[in-house]
Amino acid sequence: MSFDPDALRAEFPALSQTGTVYLDNAATTHKPQAVLAAMTRFYQQDNANVHRGAHRLSARATRAFEGARHQLAEFLNAPASEEVIFTGGTTDGMNLLASSLGQMVLTPGDSVLIDGWAHHASIVPWQQAALRAGAQLVPIPLSERGDLDEAAFMALLQDKPKVVVLTQICNALGSRTPLARWLPLARQAGALTVVDGAQAVGHEPVDLQRLGCDFYAFSGHKMYGPTGIGVLWGRADLLDAMPPYRFGGEMIHKVSFEQTSFNTLPFKFEAGTPAIAQAIGLGAAAHWLQQQDRAAMARHEAQLLARARTGLSQLDGVTLYSAFDDNVGALAFNLDGEHHQDVGIWLDQAGIAVRCGHHCCQPLMQQLGIRGSCRMSVAAYNSEEEIEAFLAALNDYQEFLYDDA
Numbered sequence: 001m002s003f004d005p006d007a008l009r010a011e012f013p014a015l016s017q018t019g020t021v022y023l024d025n026a027a028t029t030h031k032p033q034a035v036l037a038a039m040t041r042f043y044q045q046d047n048a049n050v051h052r053g054a055h056r057l058s059a060r061a062t063r064a065f066e067g068a069r070h071q072l073a074e075f076l077n078a079p080a081s082e083e084v085i086f087t088g089g090t091t092d093g094m095n096l097l098a099s100s101l102g103q104m105v106l107t108p109g110d111s112v113l114i115d116g117w118a119h120h121a122s123i124v125p126w127q128q129a130a131l132r133a134g135a136q137l138v139p140i141p142l143s144e145r146g147d148l149d150e151a152a153f154m155a156l157l158q159d160k161p162k163v164v165v166l167t168q169i170c171n172a173l174g175s176r177t178p179l180a181r182w183l184p185l186a187r188q189a190g191a192l193t194v195v196d197g198a199q200a201v202g203h204e205p206v207d208l209q210r211l212g213c214d215f216y217a218f219s220g221h222k223m224y225g226p227t228g229i230g231v232l233w234g235r236a237d238l239l240d241a242m243p244p245y246r247f248g249g250e251m252i253h254k255v256s257f258e259q260t261s262f263n264t265l266p267f268k269f270e271a272g273t274p275a276i277a278q279a280i281g282l283g284a285a286a287h288w289l290q291q292q293d294r295a296a297m298a299r300h301e302a303q304l305l306a307r308a309r310t311g312l313s314q315l316d317g318v319t320l321y322s323a324f325d326d327n328v329g330a331l332a333f334n335l336d337g338e339h340h341q342d343v344g345i346w347l348d349q350a351g352i353a354v355r356c357g358h359h360c361c362q363p364l365m366q367q368l369g370i371r372g373s374c375r376m377s378v379a380a381y382n383s384e385e386e387i388e389a390f391l392a393a394l395n396d397y398q399e400f401l402y403d404d405a
């Protein structure tokens with residue numbers, strides 16, 4: 001297994017066709033030909049609904065769809081494939097969990113702990129579930145150093161939270177939550193643990209049996225797969241005990257006008273026709289990633305970020321919010337005195353795509369004392385030349401400002 005950044009890049013048609021230096025990978029990644037082909041093949045050769053047809057096309061579609069579930073179970077090293085629930089993405093998975101698990105375990109006076117750099121997709125569903133139950137959502141604050149405050153976390157665990165929700169890698173900063181230390185602490189305190197893995201799955205292998213959480217949610221489109229599909233993985237005993245979230249076809253066992261009994265896992269949580277082609281595309285993305293040298297991909301991404309970090313720190317008047325050099329995927333920054341949107345527009349005019357704003361992390365922005373930032377984020381197909389182009393465009397911007405003064 002070898003990693004050749006140029007060869008990998010050539011597998012992504014959008015990179016040559018859009019003519020953009022794409023540094024907005026934390027928002028969504030481009031898709032390799034293998035994923036595009038799997039989805040087109042499904043529509044051209046196997047298109048039918050799943051689990052319900054008497055005909056051979058439906059059997060083929062079902063095989064491909066359930067094959068994708070198996071592929072994802074293997075990709076995640078999940079104990080069983082029926083624990084892999086297809087969702088619309090991380091947001092959808094968190095809504096399912098907060099609604100269903102929240103209904104099962106939260107009672108008045110309970111607390112749910114959540115890290116201070118969580119995405120709105122985690123914060124809002126759990127906040128609303130807590131409100132419905134008369135419970136409280138409690139944030140784990142940032143420390144002076146800019147990471148999550150471990151002492152505060154330990155102190156908050158004394159209150160015996162029912163659920164602890166942790167973001168594996170913060171999308172706004174690229175910082176890591178120390179899951180290897182924190183998940184055992186949360187479980188020792190008797191909490192159920194939920195991990196938002198949206199920003200991790202595309203950058204590093206995830207081994208659920210090693211990680212030791214109770215639930216794990218992510219989106220396909222951030223790991224080279226399609227939009228509209230993601231996974232919520234959960235421990236089978238918990239998923240079995242949880243009430244269904246959405247109701248309709250496929251999730252039932254028996255229906256009368258008086259009552260309904262529900263299907264087994266994973267179907268209990270997959271009401272209606274699923275996103276079949278997208279699930280197959282996500283299975284193809286998982287397979288594609290499993291065939292790559294992921295350690296080499298991660299090293300390449302780390303080198304790109306290190307170069308961007310050095311380049312940014314050499315520019316005058318740059319505030320870097322990504323404080324640690326083990327950041328994954330993303331760097332956040334502002335140019336002093338400049339609105340982040342203005343910087344984004346300048347970069348766009350230079351053909352460089354970054355994200356500007358609050359990154360769906362308004363509580364984090366409040367803690368940092370800013371309204372927003374620019375964020376550049378890399379994937380394995382990015383090149384050193386692209387990082388140089390990004391730095392050169394920022395340098396030009398500063399020269400333009402200086403000339404204007």
Ligand SMILES: Cc1ncc(COP(=O)(O)O)c(C=O)c1O
Nearest residue numbers: 089090091119121171198199219
């Ligand atoms: C850390 C994190 N969690 C959740 C989400 C929400 O993902 P989606 O919009 O695919 O549901 C994102 C998307 O940016 C994210 O970065």
